[in-house]
Amino acid sequence: MYQRNTQQRQVILEELRMLKNHPTAAVLYTQVRSRLPKVSLGTVYRNLEMLYQSGIIQKLEFGGNEARYDGTIDQHDHVRCVQCGRLDDVDLPALAFLGGDCNDFGGFKIIGHRFEYIGICPQCRTKEENQTDDLPAER
Amino acid sequence: MYQRNTQQRQVILEELRMLKNHPTAAVLYTQVRSRLPKVSLGTVYRNLEMLYQSGIIQKLEFGGNEARYDGTIDQHDHVRCVQCGRLDDVDLPALAFLGGDCNDFGGFKIIGHRFEYIGICPQCRTKEENQTDDLPAER
């Protein structure tokens, strides 16, 4: 089951690694289109999934939101802004053990974990202070 | 902003509390229909969201899968089966600190966290042993 090294695939991976902020597929798509104006969103999804399955990139999907992608595979956790969806890195070595030795819970074979802080990012915080009214919808 | 105490809302909450295994909206819907044959799926979603916003139940959404609901609000973590989506409880007091004092990461105001183990449930494990072929799709 070999994979070809297409131009699209290369550009998608390069641009993903360029964008440091864990872009969504849609954001990456517009970015890639600046170099390959004819790519389709379907191709972006297909390649992201392929790269993810090959263990080359990370897919960071949580709670109904759009999935976000990380061009590296080093293990670290994240903070997600409830309001705008922004996703930042968090270095929290204390969590390393969680994926480790504990590999049986009620018969489950544990193969990993997902962790994420939920919060409000700096931008959204200042927005909140300026306009005290209009609480935005939760989701 | 008061809320009415409709029959639908009551039954939905009761049935959710009856089902101990964190049902999806669809599963709960069929369950509720056995008592109220005319409820609509929309009503189930609307009420679940309402109960969730009111802090009466938990909404457990993770990784692109269907959301699952918990009729109680006690804090505990979960294991999710990658293959069938089954969601079980896990008691892991060590994680309690995570939502606690640490309330500022890079300007983010931390308001909570999401954690979940990923694994393979007993049923899917035995299935795997019996038939070594046909790897199921990731998602």
Add this chain to the structure above:
DNA sequence: CTGTCTGCAAATGGTTTGCACCATA
């Protein structure tokens, strides 16, 4: 009565997929 809630069905939105053509190896 008033204003919330319901059932229905259509809309949404992120993601996937079928198909015919394209291009990599």
Add this chain to the structure above:
DNA sequence: TATGGTGCAAACCATTTGCAGACAG
């Protein structure tokens, strides 16, 4: 030139929403 990849558009599927009638308070 064989076959995996692409672009396009339609399909999917969980969830949301507009609307007119129903019903709780």
